[in-house]
Amino acid sequence: MLYLRFLRRVPTFARTYAHASNLNVAPPKPAHGLTPPKLTDDDVHAERCLRQLRSKDKAIEKYIYLSQLKLTDENMFYKLCLRYMAEFTPLIYTPTVGDACIQFSHNFRRPEGLFVSIHDKGRIGSVIRNWPRIPEARIAVVTDGSRILGLGDLGVNGMPISIGKLSLYVAGAGIRPSSTLPICLDLGTNNETFLADPLYLGHRHPRVPSPDMSAFMHEFMDEMSKAFPKMLIQFEDFSTENAFMYLDAFRERYPVFNDDIQGTGAVVLAGFLNAAKLSSAASGRPLTDHRILFLGAGSAGVGVAMQLMSFFTLQGLSEEEARSRIYLVDSQGLIYDGRGPMAEHKKYFSRTDYAGPPVKDLLDIVDLVKPTALLGLSTTKGAFSQPVLELMAALNPRPIVFPLSNPVRLSECEFHEALTYTRGAVVFASGSPFDPEAYGGRTHYPGQGNNMYVFPGIGLGAILAQAKSVTDSMVEASALGLADALTPDERADDLIYPRLERIREISAHIACAVIRAAQKAGVDRNEALRKLSDGELNEYVTGKMWNPL
Structure with a gap:
């Protein structure tokens, strides 16, 4: 209701302009004298907006400026996005969106999107129907804020994730802005800092128990399908166990997918297909000979591992043969059956061909497995250390190294480190953007395994x-x-x-x-x-x- 009350307070001209821009028709011109004489030149105004953006010296200030620009002049925001895609993407999504989430309650200007709370249970349908553009809505990005990037439980401060992802849908695929619906589910938070913060915008209580959340989610999805029969729903940044559970629970009943599991898996598979060809060309070994070691066994890590099974089956291997070429490492080391009880989602890739003592050090694991590819989804800064990278280069003429954790401060290694410690041989892709680097007399370009692709x-x-x-x-x-x-x-x-x-x-x-x-x-x-x-x-x-x- 807060959103609707806000809309009623917006001047008629502003409401008409926003609606008209969504419909891709020219907005009405304001009455003579209500704007400066030279505001009508779009190219000049684009340059003005770009200069204002670039005058900011902090990424979070640029994010705030672009957020305001999108709300006040949607056409200009997306025009600049398309024109300066490489510059804008890291500002409206990763890595800057991580700081935007942490500071969301403190930097809040005005409501955007839909907030559905555990306290709305039993009347979720009426809350959903408060959305003012129901007939136009076609895609929603839904988060419960429980595992935002590598930052953990941020509660309703996770809303910028949904907003940012939908901005990329518009910029990247031309989804009509009026068709997008960002949603944050407020199920509480276990983040003590936010629970004690008087400015925190969500309910101040711990996350509700799993049975309560499950009942809430089933009501939410049922009501969404009724209110939006043509809606595609993307789940984003749910905790690992819930990410798998709700994808499995709903994927056959509704048009829904989980970007952390499936989107990340798809973009890494695409990059790996091309990286493997470069690596095999250098080593002379067949594509079927690759062995992939994952550091990180959460929803993203296991999701990517499942998707990379396709790499091997596309080469003609059986499912069992494909699985045997993938190794997972969590905080306790190499995952194998003899280690003891483990989370359900890790069992599929648990090794049966190793029965020795636990192997916890990554360098020792690399020496044991001798992988051709090392992938990181651990959010552990510097986990791909100099000795690890040097060993990967000793084992492979062109080692594949993908430190995929976001944001940059949680990346397993940086591009210049991977280049230096492999003497320029690395085939590299990261989750966050890095600049090209000169090494060995040539310019090397880092890949970015960005789900936006x-x-x-x-x-x-x-x-x-x-x-x-x-x-x-x-x-x-x-x-x-x-x-x-x-x-x-x-x-x-x-x-x-x-x-x-x-x-x-x-x-x-x-x-x-x-x-x-x-x-x-x-x-x-x-x-x-x-x-x-x-x-x-x-x-x-x-x-x-x-x-x-």
Whole structure:
């Protein structure tokens, strides 16, 4: 209701402008004299906004400025996003969004999105129906704030995650802004700092027990499907156990996917497909000979490991053979059956071929496993130390090293470290952005395993196909589409991901692959798209993308 009361206080012109910009029609001009004479030149105003942004010397101040710009001039915000994609992406999402979440209650300006609380249980439908743009809504990003990036339980301070992800859906895939719905579920928080903070915007009590949360989630999803029958729902940053549990509980009943599990898995699979080819070309070993070691066995780590099974099965290996080439490490060391009881989600990759004493040191584990690829989803800064990286280089002519934890301060290693300690041989991708580095007389380009490469295309494809569910085949199709999107120039530079500036083109390519996978799986309701040729489908997808005026 707070959001609606706010809308009623907004001047009529501002409300009309926001609505018109969402519909991609020209907003009405204000009466003569209500704006400066020279405000009508959009290119000049774009330069003005860009200068204001770049005058800020802290990333969080830039984030605040862009948040205000989006609320007051949505067209200009997205126009600049598309024009300066590489500059804007780390400001509106990772790594800056981590600080934005931590400071959300203190930097709060005005409400954006939908907040649904555990105290709304029994009347969640009425809360959801307060959203002012129900007929237009097509995609929601939903978080409960329980595991925000590598920062832990942030409660309602996790809302910028949902807001930021949807901004990337708009910028990256042309989802219409009025079709997006950011949602934060307030189920309490176990963060003592926020519970004691008088400015904290959520309910000040511990997280509710699992049975209460489960009942809440089932009511929430049921009411969402009733209010928004065409809605695709993306789960974001739920705690590990809940992430797997709710994906399994709802994925067959509703159009829903979990970006931490499936999106991360898809983008890493795409990068790994290209990285493995570079590594195998240097070593002369077949693609089936790769061995992957994961540091981190939470929802993201296990989700990526599950997705990378596809890398091996695509090479003709059986599921069991694929699983045997993947090793997981958690805070207690190498995961194997003889170690004792473990969380359910870790059991699938638990080793049965090792029965010795626990191996806890990463250097010892690398020496034991002799992996060709080392992936980090541990949020442990510096875990890929100099000795570990040097050993990876000794074992492989071109070692694959993917420190995927966000934000930068939690990354397992930085690009310059990986380059230096492998003497320039590393095939590298990270979760957060790093700058190119000069080494050995050439410029090396770091890959960024940014989920932005895949989730906008998955979302666009699922929406246009009117998918009843998001299948594993659709997620795999997004990875294969991304891996295939490199240009000859990008391959010549040894890139494993395309340049982010081409994100609209990449998203269209992925969306087409996702639509075809949905059709093959029989989960598409927009059957008219089945009749289109591949060229016609691409033209249709591109034509559906929203563009700022």
